[in-house]
Amino acid sequence: MRVEPDAQEAVHERTQVLRRLRRVLERAELTRPAPEALRHPAAAEVAHLAQHALRSGPLRPEQHSRLAARLERVPPAAFGPADPQDHLDRSVTRALRAIPARQGADGQSVTAVLTVWDERERASLARALGLLTRVWPEAAAEVRETVTEIALLDGEAINGFTDFTVHGAVLIHRARLTDSAAGLPGHVRFAEALVHEGTHTRCNAAALTTPFLETGDQAQDADGTGRAGELLVETPLRADPRPLTGLFQQTVVLARSVEFYLRLTGADPAVDSRRATLLRGAHQAVDTLNAHADQLTDxxxxxxxxxxxxxxxxR
Structure with a gap:
C-alpha cells in the first residue's frame, strides 16, 4: 500500500481478504457463497464468527446451522447506501463497547443507532461522490473498490467507524451530510468521510499481507482498543489513548484528508480552515509515530x- 490511492492495488488486497474468508468457511464446512456475495460485509461477519468458533474445535451442529442460515441470506454486494441490517447493528454494539461511556446534556448516556437513508441524504451522497470523482478520481475509484456498504449513524456517541468483522462496511454519522456550523458544505464533509473511512478499510485489507507494525496483523475491528499490555498513545482523532495500530491508520487517514482539501484550496474559507485543522493533526500523528518508528516494519x-x-x- 502507498499513501496515494490506487484502485488496482485495492482490488489485489481485497482478493487476499476474500481468499482468507473462503479458507475459513471451508474449514467450518460452510458452503462458500458466490464471489459477489462473499464481498458482502455480512459474509465477512459469518467467516469471522466461524473462525472464532473453530478455535474451540469443529463447529457444533447448532453453530453450523445458525451460521449456514446467515450465509444463505447474504445478497450480492453492491456499492452504495445501506439501511439498517442485523450485521450492522451488531457492529454498532461492538463500537459502543470500545469507547468511553459519557453523558449528554440531559444526563443520559449517549449512544449511536443506525438510521434509514432518506432521499435528500441519498442526493447528498451522490453529490459527495461526484465531487470526489471530479477533484480526486484516483481516490473515488479506490473507495468504490474498497467500500461496499455506506451506513448512516444517528446519536451523539460515534462520528464514524469501520469494523474488520464486517469488512467493506463504513458507518458514518448522518450529520456529515449537512453543512457544518463553520459553513463547510455537507457534500464536502461527506466526501472527506468517505476518504477517511475508505482509507481505514484499505489499511485493514493491506495489513493482512503487508504488516505495518512488528506486532503482526494490524486489521482493526470495532472493538480494537488494544491487547492487554499493548502500548497506548495519544492520537489526534480520539480522546482516549489508542494502540499504535490506531495511530498508524490515523496518520494515513489524515495525510490523505489533507491532500483531499488541498485539491479544494481556495474554494471556500471553511475549506481552508478544515484543511489547516487536519494538517495540524497530521503533523502530530507523524511526529508521534516517528517517536515509535522502531516498532514499524520496513x-x-x-x-x-x-x-x-x-x-x-x-509545516
Whole structure:
C-alpha cells in the first residue's frame, strides 16, 4: 500500500481478504457463497464468527446451522447506501463497547443507532461522490473498490467507524451530510468521510499481507482498543489513548484528508480552515509515530515517510 490511492492495488488486497474468508468457511464446512456475495460485509461477519468458533474445535451442529442460515441470506454486494441490517447493528454494539461511556446534556448516556437513508441524504451522497470523482478520481475509484456498504449513524456517541468483522462496511454519522456550523458544505464533509473511512478499510485489507507494525496483523475491528499490555498513545482523532495500530491508520487517514482539501484550496474559507485543522493533526500523528518508528516494519516506515513527505511542505 502507498499513501496515494490506487484502485488496482485495492482490488489485489481485497482478493487476499476474500481468499482468507473462503479458507475459513471451508474449514467450518460452510458452503462458500458466490464471489459477489462473499464481498458482502455480512459474509465477512459469518467467516469471522466461524473462525472464532473453530478455535474451540469443529463447529457444533447448532453453530453450523445458525451460521449456514446467515450465509444463505447474504445478497450480492453492491456499492452504495445501506439501511439498517442485523450485521450492522451488531457492529454498532461492538463500537459502543470500545469507547468511553459519557453523558449528554440531559444526563443520559449517549449512544449511536443506525438510521434509514432518506432521499435528500441519498442526493447528498451522490453529490459527495461526484465531487470526489471530479477533484480526486484516483481516490473515488479506490473507495468504490474498497467500500461496499455506506451506513448512516444517528446519536451523539460515534462520528464514524469501520469494523474488520464486517469488512467493506463504513458507518458514518448522518450529520456529515449537512453543512457544518463553520459553513463547510455537507457534500464536502461527506466526501472527506468517505476518504477517511475508505482509507481505514484499505489499511485493514493491506495489513493482512503487508504488516505495518512488528506486532503482526494490524486489521482493526470495532472493538480494537488494544491487547492487554499493548502500548497506548495519544492520537489526534480520539480522546482516549489508542494502540499504535490506531495511530498508524490515523496518520494515513489524515495525510490523505489533507491532500483531499488541498485539491479544494481556495474554494471556500471553511475549506481552508478544515484543511489547516487536519494538517495540524497530521503533523502530530507523524511526529508521534516517528517517536515509535522502531516498532514499524520496513513497509510501515516507508508508508510513514510517504505521509511525512505529503504534508511536509506545509509545516
Amino acid at each position: 513497509d510501515g516506515k516507508r508508508l510513514l515517510a510517504e505521509c511525512g513527505t505529503l504534508i511536509g511542505a506545509d
